[in-house]
Amino acid sequence: MRSFNTDMTDSLLTKERIQPPDYWLKNDFIAEHDAHAFFTQLLTQLPWRQDKIKMFGKEVEIPRLQVFMGDSGVEYTYSNLTLNTHPWHPTVLEIRNRIQALTGSTFNAALLNYYRNGQDSMGWHQDNEPELGDAPIIASVSLGASRPFMLRHLTDKQRKEQLILNNGSLLWMGPKLQAQWQHSLPKRPTSQSARINLTFRQVLTQKT
Ligand SMILES: O=C(O)CCC(=O)C(=O)O
Numbered sequence: 761m762r763s764f765n766t767d768m769t770d771s772l773l774t775k776e777r778i779q780p781p782d783y784w785l786k787n788d789f790i791a792e793h794d795a796h797a798f799f800t801q802l803l804t805q806l807p808w809r810q811d812k813i814k815m816f817g818k819e820v821e822i823p824r825l826q827v828f829m830g831d832s833g834v835e836y837t838y839s840n841l842t843l844n845t846h847p848w849h850p851t852v853l854e855i856r857n858r859i860q861a862l863t864g865s866t867f868n869a870a871l872l873n874y875y876r877n878g879q880d881s882m883g884w885h886q887d888n889e890p891e892l893g894d895a896p897i898i899a900s901v902s903l904g905a906s907r908p909f910m911l912r913h914l915t916d917k918q919r920k921e922q923l924i925l926n927n928g929s930l931l932w933m934g935p936k937l938q939a940q941w942q943h944s945l946p947k948r949p950t951s952q953s954a955r956i957n958l959t960f961r962q963v964l965t966q967k968t
């Protein structure tokens with residue numbers, strides 16, 4: 761039988777131990793030839809827009825362009841901004857289908873980000889909007905320029921990890937990642953190259 765003291769120490773340790781972030785990264789998810797073609801199609805064929813959000817009462821342009829797409833009836837609000845839902849572009853559907861076949865998860869929407877160069881970025885955040893439900897799974901595909909992607913633990917902010925998201929890579933983010941960690945895509949001022957990122961999500965609708 762375990763002593764009271766051992767149990768106490770165990771539970772303290774368990775409480776304090778920070779679990780590793782819940783993700784996996786597959787670098788060769790889309791072959792280079794396809795990734796290049798997909799990048800060009802998305803860059804030239806999507807209705808990219810630079811949205812504005814309110815920060816400290818002032819309207820500011822976000823440092824990237826975006827498009828939101830998904831099944832009809834899907835609505836998504838972030839930073840008080842309700843995004844227009846565009847119908848699926850065939851290339852985005854093709855990428856979604858490949859992810860669904862590999863992971864067994866289903867996704868009814870995608871938020872696409874276009875970073876024109878290293879000045880464009882995304883700040884620290886969690887993707888934990890109520891319409892993503894209690895246990896959001898997000899699948900993130902990167903095309904174009906490689907960029908570092910940062911993870912930071914919510915309570916122990918010294919605890920950080922850096923991943924490099926390459927052309928054609930798939931980053932699978934599990935539910936615990938959004939609950940315990942924030943992520944960001946920092947600026948890389950010296951880079952002139954463009955990158956497109958697609959984050960596939962399952963958004964709850966009135967019907968679900
Ligand atoms: O561009 C990236 O890799 C990150 C995108 C992201 O975090 C998001 O769309 O919520």
Ligand SMILES: [Fe+2]
Binds near residue numbers: 885886887
């Ligand atoms: Fe995110």
